[in-house]
Amino acid sequence: MKKSNLLVSSLCALALSTSLYAGHGAHWGYTGHEGPEHWGDLAEAYSMCKMGKSQSPINITKEVSVSTKDLDAIKFGYTTGSVDVINNGHTIQVNIANGSSITVDGKTYALKQFHFHTPSENNIEGKSFPLEAHFVHAAEDGSLAVVGLMFEEGKENEVLKSVWEKMPHKADGKAPLALSAETLNKLLPTAKDYYLFNGSLTTPPCSEGVKWMVLKNYSHISKAQVEEFLHVMHHHNNRPIQPVNARKVIK
Ligand SMILES: [Zn+2]
Numbered sequence: 001m002k003k004s005n006l007l008v009s010s011l012c013a014l015a016l017s018t019s020l021y022a023g024h025g026a027h028w029g030y031t032g033h034e035g036p037e038h039w040g041d042l043a044e045a046y047s048m049c050k051m052g053k054s055q056s057p058i059n060i061t062k063e064v065s066v067s068t069k070d071l072d073a074i075k076f077g078y079t080t081g082s083v084d085v086i087n088n089g090h091t092i093q094v095n096i097a098n099g100s101s102i103t104v105d106g107k108t109y110a111l112k113q114f115h116f117h118t119p120s121e122n123n124i125e126g127k128s129f130p131l132e133a134h135f136v137h138a139a140e141d142g143s144l145a146v147v148g149l150m151f152e153e154g155k156e157n158e159v160l161k162s163v164w165e166k167m168p169h170k171a172d173g174k175a176p177l178a179l180s181a182e183t184l185n186k187l188l189p190t191a192k193d194y195y196l197f198n199g200s201l202t203t204p205p206c207s208e209g210v211k212w213m214v215l216k217n218y219s220h221i222s223k224a225q226v227e228e229f230l231h232v233m234h235h236h237n238n239r240p241i242q243p244v245n246a247r248k249v250i251k
Contacts, residue, residue, distance in 0.1 A: 028204045029090070036239045039204050049206035055242035056199030056212060057121035058249075065195070065249040074147065074192055074213060075103040078111060082179040085163060089171035090203060091115040091237055092229065094163060100181065102137055102145065104213070109137030109145040118229055121202050121238045122148055122214050124195075129218070130226045132238075133187070134202075144201075145211040149188065154220035159187045164225060169232050189217035196250040202239045216251075 026043035028034050034042065040050025049055070058064075080099040085092060093115040100111040113136050120132035131151040138144055151157070159179070166177045192215060199212040230236070 046204040053245045054198050054208045056202045059123040059241050060195050064244045065251050072105045077101045079181050082177045085177040087168040087173045092167045109139045117238045131221050148214035150218045151221040152218045156222040191217050
């Protein structure tokens with residue numbers, strides 16, 4: 001008991017020190033009393049997790065979608081490589097050297113990191129995927145844009161293999177990881193059409209105002225690679241689907 005409490009508090013400190021958008025420090029997780037259904041009650045700073053009306057993830061369906069010809073293409077400018085890979089107790093996160101960005105609708109967002117959830121957090125037409133990557137970007141004014149990429153089960157993914165080889169198995173781990181920009185770009189599908197919607201961080205403090213762009217095309221991951229990730233995380237790390245409410249998905 002005592003040992004596990006110690007472990008929990010060290011995880012907590014680590015999550016604070018390594019999370020780009022850490023909240024006010026109340027420990028949270030994916031299971032039991034600290035699981036997603038309790039996040040909004042764990043700290044006042046996490047109240048959006050239960051009060052918010054534009055929360056992520058969502059199920060992207062025809063019923064909530066609107067088609068447009070005016071959806072601006074995302075201009076990817078991933079020109080820098082990765083620096084390191086961390087296990088923050090909630091996910092495996094690859095940190096990116098300054099200099100990579102996306103531009104969409106005339107606004108540029110710098111790529112900070114990408115990380116993984118198993119199974120996927122967002123669903124497409126009710127379909128869950130074995131893995132989803134979130135590429136987290138921040139504009140100069142502090143606004144966030146996340147690009148979601150689904151992985152369907154298939155052959156082994158070479159880029160993920162490079163990440164998995166270095167990912168720390170312990171929750172306070174950090175390891176150097178020098179993947180080139182070229183390698184990182186190989187993670188993305190060639191066609192980058194996307195679904196656009198307003199949402200939130202999918203982890204506490206569940207802050208809203210996040211621009212979500214989920215790519216329509218998938219990448220692939222082998223069953224063994226999913227199992228390896230799950231083994232390191234110990235449990236699923238996806239927040240359940242949230243109500244769409246008044247939102248529309250633009251596609
Ligand atoms: Zn995420």
